[in-house]
Amino acid sequence: MVEDFRPFRSFISLLLSENPNLDVICEAEDGQEAVEKAQQLKPDVILMDIGLPKLNGIEVARQIRRAAPSSKILFVSTYDDLDIVEGALNTGASGYIVKSDAGKELARAVEAVFQGERFVSSSLKGRVCTDTSVKKAPHHHEVQFYSDDALLLDTFARFIAVALKAGDAAIAVVTESHRDGLVSRLKSQGLDVDAAIQQGRYIQLDVTETLSTFMVNDMPDTARFFEVVGALVQAAAKVENREHSRVVACGESAPLLWAEGKADAAIRLEQLWDEVGKTFGVDILCGYAFSSFHNEEDEHVFQSICAEHSAVCAQ
Numbered sequence: 001m002v003e004d005f006r007p008f009r010s011f012i013s014l015l016l017s018e019n020p021n022l023d024v025i026c027e028a029e030d031g032q033e034a035v036e037k038a039q040q041l042k043p044d045v046i047l048m049d050i051g052l053p054k055l056n057g058i059e060v061a062r063q064i065r066r067a068a069p070s071s072k073i074l075f076v077s078t079y080d081d082l083d084i085v086e087g088a089l090n091t092g093a094s095g096y097i098v099k100s101d102a103g104k105e106l107a108r109a110v111e112a113v114f115q116g117e118r119f120v121s122s123s124l125k126g127r128v129c130t131d132t133s134v135k136k137a138p139h140h141h142e143v144q145f146y147s148d149d150a151l152l153l154d155t156f157a158r159f160i161a162v163a164l165k166a167g168d169a170a171i172a173v174v175t176e177s178h179r180d181g182l183v184s185r186l187k188s189q190g191l192d193v194d195a196a197i198q199q200g201r202y203i204q205l206d207v208t209e210t211l212s213t214f215m216v217n218d219m220p221d222t223a224r225f226f227e228v229v230g231a232l233v234q235a236a237a238k239v240e241n242r243e244h245s246r247v248v249a250c251g252e253s254a255p256l257l258w259a260e261g262k263a264d265a266a267i268r269l270e271q272l273w274d275e276v277g278k279t280f281g282v283d284i285l286c287g288y289a290f291s292s293f294h295n296e297e298d299e300h301v302f303q304s305i306c307a308e309h310s311a312v313c314a315q
Contacts, residue, residue, distance in 0.1 A: 001027045002034040002057065003049045003076070008099070012047065012076070015106050022110060031055025039067040045114055050077040050088065056167040058084075061091040062246065074113045076102060083158075085124060087166040095119035140283045141274050143305065145290055145314040152287045153178060155313075156250045157185035159285045160202070163248045164191055169201045169236035173210050173251030203236055207252050218262055220269045226276070233280045249273075250285040254305075259292045263301045270308040290314075 001024055003009045009027055016022045026041055028034040030053040038046060046064065050057035061073050073093040079085065080098050088096055094113040097106055101121040109119040146152040156178075160170040164186070172182060182204070186193050196202035214224035236247045254273070258266035270286070277284050286309070293302055306312045 001047045002029075002031070002052065002060065003027070003047070004029045004052055005049075012102070012106065015102065016110065019107055019111070022107075029053070031057065031060040034060050035063045035067060038064045038071055042068045043071055045110055046071050046073050047110070048073050048075050048077075048093070050075060050079055050084065058088050058091060058166045058168075059246070061088065061093055065092045072113045072116075074109055074119070076106065080121075080123065081165065082124075083162040083165050085120075087162055087168075089118075089120075096124065097121050098123055140311065141270075141277050141286075141309050142284070142311040142313065143286045143288060143309040145288050145312070147290050147315060149178065149181070151315055152289075153181045153185055156182055156285065156287065157189065159248065159250050161186060161189050161191060163246065164196055164202060166246070167201075168246040168248065169203070171203045171205070171232060171236060171247065171249040171251075173205045173207050173249070173253050175207050175252055175256070178252070179204055179206075200236065203232065205251075207256050211253055211256065215265075219265050220272055222272065225269075225272050229273075229276055230280070233276065233282055237280070246283075247280065248283045248285070249276075250287070252287055254286060255288045255292065258288065258301070258305070263304075267301075267304050267308065270305065274308060 001009055001012055003012065013024055016024060025043055026037050028037050032054040034046070034048070034052070035055070048057045048061060052060065055063075057075065057077070061075075064071060064073065073091070074095040074097065075088045075093055076097045076099060077084075077088070078099045085096050095109050095118055097109050097119070098121040101123055105121060112119040144152065144155045146155070156172065156174070160172060160182075163170045174182060183193050193202060197204070210228075213228045214221050216224070233247050233249070254266040254269040257269060273284055273286075276282055288305065
């Protein structure tokens, strides 16, 4: 049981004591202790809060998935924000209970998770995918084709917000005209963007300046790209002295090359970003304007770009 609020730990113990088949073998008050105890004890089920000292519960779950992969994780949290719920479940957790539902659902949830089922609070049903047959890719490399800038900014802001709300890091490589709009949208979602920037959890880069660091003769240089982007991702993953923080990245680097008529360079850059995703487990979202595809001759390039992504969205 991983919970820093002692009275709630007592409440959970009382609920579980009604089932003679369940034993609480350990209690942890912070994320770091939870990882250590999980690796040592390898319990059948771990009840995990999200708002923990030292390491947040979502990062703890990721580390436990590596340290004790046979242990099933059931989140028990006050948060019912869908972005946070989905971020928690995407760690490979088996369930999510909102604390207000714990009194009537926790014991049943523990039993279901132990049996290999996925369980989410009744208050979340219909809002969260509960299909256990859906397998998450080790990383996502998706593309959004958009009809206007507002749609792109809304999409990027949602993507970044999921990571920041979960305590993770996000990198945005965007045009100068999009930077302020993106920050404004993130702040409107209640995010302290300035603090995230100071902490190194939100890194916003100018796309033209970034391209200049690894482009050689109008093509991305592989060695320079991995030197620049690899260092960036690794730095973001170690913010606040935390190892292995998840990193997401969104941007317009390859789309800018395509808009400048450099189709081969754009496709090659998409391939390099995909390698970064595989190497570091980074989720990536790219944004292409429909207006950059002018005629039927561009159709084969459009298909090639789609082929480099794990999912394609168009609006």
